[in-house]
Amino acid sequence: MPPLSSNSHRVDPETSQRFYIDGRWCSPTTAATLPVINPATEAVVAHVASGSAQDVDRAVAAARAAFPGWSATPAQSRAQILGKIYDLIIERKEQLAQALSLEMGASITSARAMQVPLAAEHVRVARDLLSTYCFQTVEGSTAIAREPIGVCALITPWNWPLYQITAKVAPAIAAGCTVVLKPSELSPLSALLFAQLVHDAGLPSGVFNLVNGNGPEVGGAMAAHPDVDMISITGSNRAGALVAQAAATTVKRVTQELGGKSPNVLLPDADFNTAVAQGVMSAFRNVGQSCSAPTRMIVPRDRLAEVEALAAATANAIIVGDPQSEETVLGPIANEAQFNRVQAMIEAGLSEGARLICGGPGRVQGHDKGFFTRPTVFSEVGTGMRIAQEEIFGPVLCIIPYETVDEAVAIANDTVYGLGAHVQGQDLDLARSVASRIRAGQVHLNYPAWDPMAPFGGYKRSGNGREYGVHGFEEYLETKAIIGFA
Numbered sequence: 001m002p003p004l005s006s007n008s009h010r011v012d013p014e015t016s017q018r019f020y021i022d023g024r025w026c027s028p029t030t031a032a033t034l035p036v037i038n039p040a041t042e043a044v045v046a047h048v049a050s051g052s053a054q055d056v057d058r059a060v061a062a063a064r065a066a067f068p069g070w071s072a073t074p075a076q077s078r079a080q081i082l083g084k085i086y087d088l089i090i091e092r093k094e095q096l097a098q099a100l101s102l103e104m105g106a107s108i109t110s111a112r113a114m115q116v117p118l119a120a121e122h123v124r125v126a127r128d129l130l131s132t133y134c135f136q137t138v139e140g141s142t143a144i145a146r147e148p149i150g151v152c153a154l155i156t157p158w159n160w161p162l163y164q165i166t167a168k169v170a171p172a173i174a175a176g177c178t179v180v181l182k183p184s185e186l187s188p189l190s191a192l193l194f195a196q197l198v199h200d201a202g203l204p205s206g207v208f209n210l211v212n213g214n215g216p217e218v219g220g221a222m223a224a225h226p227d228v229d230m231i232s233i234t235g236s237n238r239a240g241a242l243v244a245q246a247a248a249t250t251v252k253r254v255t256q257e258l259g260g261k262s263p264n265v266l267l268p269d270a271d272f273n274t275a276v277a278q279g280v281m282s283a284f285r286n287v288g289q290s291c292s293a294p295t296r297m298i299v300p301r302d303r304l305a306e307v308e309a310l311a312a313a314t315a316n317a318i319i320v321g322d323p324q325s326e327e328t329v330l331g332p333i334a335n336e337a338q339f340n341r342v343q344a345m346i347e348a349g350l351s352e353g354a355r356l357i358c359g360g361p362g363r364v365q366g367h368d369k370g371f372f373t374r375p376t377v378f379s380e381v382g383t384g385m386r387i388a389q390e391e392i393f394g395p396v397l398c399i400i401p402y403e404t405v406d407e408a409v410a411i412a413n414d415t416v417y418g419l420g421a422h423v424q425g426q427d428l429d430l431a432r433s434v435a436s437r438i439r440a441g442q443v444h445l446n447y448p449a450w451d452p453m454a455p456f457g458g459y460k461r462s463g464n465g466r467e468y469g470v471h472g473f474e475e476y477l478e479t480k481a482i483i484g485f486a
């Protein structure tokens with residue numbers, strides 16, 4: 001029985017209050033539920049079951065029982081099922097896009113053009129890897145085998161809900177692992193659809209399990225569970241650190257994809273007309289709710305006035321509104337807590353003396369309901385200000401001036417984060433040398449197309465481990481040396 005009716009995003013109240021465990025939709029052990037709120041209207045659109053440690057035990061037991069069979073399933077058979085999952089995502093893309101738009105406010109055009117197709121790409125990549133990846137090599141007389149790590153617990157956030165799910169689930173099951181997923185309690189609808197889709201693709205029972213619920217209770221139980229071999233979380237630094245603490249006593253593998261404060265260095269020879277406009281749109285993509293959003297635009301001081309004018313013109317032209325309208329570029333912030341955090345950071349920027357170029361506090365005019373936030377640009381942002389140091393996770397851009405390229409690099413590196421970075425410039429040698437000096441897991445030169453094979457993850461406090469492509473896949477593998485093999 002699908003959790004959502006097949007032609008719409010509407011929730012079937014009965015099944016949305018169940019968990020997907022051992023190949024079935026099961027009743028939870030407690031009656032607690034969590035509301036799902038449409039951030040565009042503030043209306044409750046569904047209730048999902050809120051799990052407990054006992055539900056986690058059931059899901060982990062199912063994943064453990066399924067592990068011997070799935071890990072021994074030939075790679076080509078695993079690839080076939082991933083191929084079916086990919087096909088079903090494409091077949092149900094409109095239903096998924098509608099659910100995403102409803103649960104976290106993505107504009108329907110961005111849900112259709114980015115959230116769903118990029119999520120599908122992680123599945124395609126994992127499928128394709130299985131036809132080329134060499135699970136065993138021989139070096140001298142020693143065989144080096146790469147084997148699935150075991151039962152993986154996966155905790156995902158609300159900003160790119162389906163995309164973050166497939167970035168973990170697809171490589172894990174491709175590697176031969178079995179999984180327990182806890183999606184964000186704030187955006188669980190697309191995850192329910194995904195569970196049904198995995199079921200319909202014919203994944204054997206117990207390989208994929210889903211438990212909904214809040215972070216401390218369900219996520220905490222997953223992190224501490226003695227029968228879980230690996231925990232992977234994407235979310236805040238606070239949650240990432242708590243997960244690592246809870247996981248420590250059982251010495252499981254921990255991977256964390258956490259916050260960012262990514263710089264965008266505009267070198268003096270950049271084409272400012274395109275570099276500024278694209279920089280603003282990149283920072284505000286998904287309403288600024290992306291961990292690698294380039295939210296610090298670092299620009300030559302003698303071009304500051306020009307940059308400010310270009311940034312304001314771009315930001316002021318952005319249509320913010322009803323996510324269901326195809327005109328809309330940015331929908332609301334995904335939830336009330338995040339809206340309040342973003343508002344507080346805009347106020348902090350004003351009180352710390354940053355110069356407001358456009359936007360500012362309060363809701364977008366004409367919206368009394370819904371978490372619609374004004375695209376906001378600050379200039380003359382000091383590197384010590386909170387808005388230059390802390391992740392805002394909303395449509396707020398900080399313009400920071402520099403005098404020399406060395407100073408630009410120093411500013412770029414001057415946060416506790418190191419997730420993404422951008423460099424713009426026509427002299428590619430200079431841009432490359434600046435990229436090599438930035439301490440971040442991904443550096444983008446001149447706004448390249450998204451590369452699903454490029455490893456993604458953080459230096460410094462942005463996390464540990466990598467996702468996407470071969471590097472992401474290998475996180476789910478153990479290494480075994482068989483000495484005297486040959």
Ligand code: NAD
Binds near residue numbers: 182213215236239
């Ligand atoms: P969060 O970190 O609380 O939630 C992310 C996931 O972690 C959710 O599934 C949540 O249930 C789970 N979680 C929370 N506490 C946990 C715990 N103690 N143990 C196990 N799992 C736990 O994120 P949030 O509070 O909704 O957002 C706060 C900030 O986090 C945002 O302002 C933003 O800066 C950042 N964030 C980053 C990302 C990212 O992609 N790196 C995504 C979402 C939020």
